[in-house]
Amino acid sequence: MSADGVEVHRPTRERAAIGEDGRSRDRTRPAVPDPLPMSVVDAHCHLDIADGEDGAWLSPADAIKLASSVGVTRIVQVGCDLPGAVWAVEAAEQFKGVVAGVALHPNEAPKLKAVGELDSALAEIEQLAKSSDKVRVIGETGLDYFRTGEDGRAAQHESFAAHIDLAKRLDKTLMIHDRDAHDDILRILDREGVPDRLVMHCFSGDTEFARECVNRGAFLSFAGVVTFKNAQSLRDALAVTPLDHVLVETDAPYLTPSPHRGQPNASYLIPHTVRKMAGVLNISVAELCDALNTNANRAFGGAW
Numbered sequence: 001m002s003a004d005g006v007e008v009h010r011p012t013r014e015r016a017a018i019g020e021d022g023r024s025r026d027r028t029r030p031a032v033p034d035p036l037p038m039s040v041v042d043a044h045c046h047l048d049i050a051d052g053e054d055g056a057w058l059s060p061a062d063a064i065k066l067a068s069s070v071g072v073t074r075i076v077q078v079g080c081d082l083p084g085a086v087w088a089v090e091a092a093e094q095f096k097g098v099v100a101g102v103a104l105h106p107n108e109a110p111k112l113k114a115v116g117e118l119d120s121a122l123a124e125i126e127q128l129a130k131s132s133d134k135v136r137v138i139g140e141t142g143l144d145y146f147r148t149g150e151d152g153r154a155a156q157h158e159s160f161a162a163h164i165d166l167a168k169r170l171d172k173t174l175m176i177h178d179r180d181a182h183d184d185i186l187r188i189l190d191r192e193g194v195p196d197r198l199v200m201h202c203f204s205g206d207t208e209f210a211r212e213c214v215n216r217g218a219f220l221s222f223a224g225v226v227t228f229k230n231a232q233s234l235r236d237a238l239a240v241t242p243l244d245h246v247l248v249e250t251d252a253p254y255l256t257p258s259p260h261r262g263q264p265n266a267s268y269l270i271p272h273t274v275r276k277m278a279g280v281l282n283i284s285v286a287e288l289c290d291a292l293n294t295n296a297n298r299a300f301g302g303a304w
Helices: 060-069 084-092 110-115 120-129 150-170 183-190 206-213 232-239 268-279 285-300
Strands: 040-045 074-080 098-102 135-144 173-179 196-200 219-222 246-247
Touching: 040 135, 040 219, 040 246, 040 268, 060 074, 060 246, 060 268, 074 084, 074 135, 074 268, 084 098, 084 120, 084 135, 098 219, 110 120, 110 150, 120 135, 120 150, 135 150, 135 183, 150 173, 150 183, 150 268, 173 183, 183 206, 206 219, 206 232, 219 285, 232 268, 246 268, 246 285
Parallel strands: 040 074, 074 098, 098 135, 135 173, 173 196, 196 219, 219 246
Antiparallel strands: none
């Protein structure tokens, strides 16, 4: 239970204090950046997931307060499994400026299928999606070929198709997780039919894939990865994305933007990403903030 009264869901996806290269990561909380000139929306966040066990985890209330202090006044809280989806709905009901996304992460689907629980879990997601007007998103769903091998792909495809159908039936925004699966994402979307509102979470493709997604009406949501030195192809993709199809997100506690890569991430660090994106797009930060806010209203609905 957090200090805010909302039971905290901490899945096994906590980040370790040791990086993939075997070296210790800097676990200090980054300083608060200069505020943005206009408010924006964090289009994808996990307020409930602890970033390791170093004692520096922000409570939801503190994370929301810090974010608001720099102009990040609204957050899309995303649940990735059943406990996380339940928490997302509860948090959206409790906190002003928060809406919820509910779904089964693609890496959950094969595990549920293996024990005969995928159908029942999808039914529970549908009930959660119907439970509150503050559930605006079906997601994150999609495909992940990085962590799931070929033996789990059929279950991912089945789950993805079911989430697409749910988003269309309930008139919710579909939010897609796509890792190393660009072609199949597009193939299944085309087969099942694209929902009215579609967000490519943490967009990771090149310019060609960006154009293919935009052609299907998608918003492309860029995370802190766009600030990394080795992410020029992603910046190229941003550069060809129409301004009215661009969103920004943290995916916190993951994907902390430079210059704090490797440290704990939270919504208050979005200004680093926004300023980098404005430079790539060759527009002012204020102009980008205005577009991001307008796009978020179109993607997720206003008045929250």
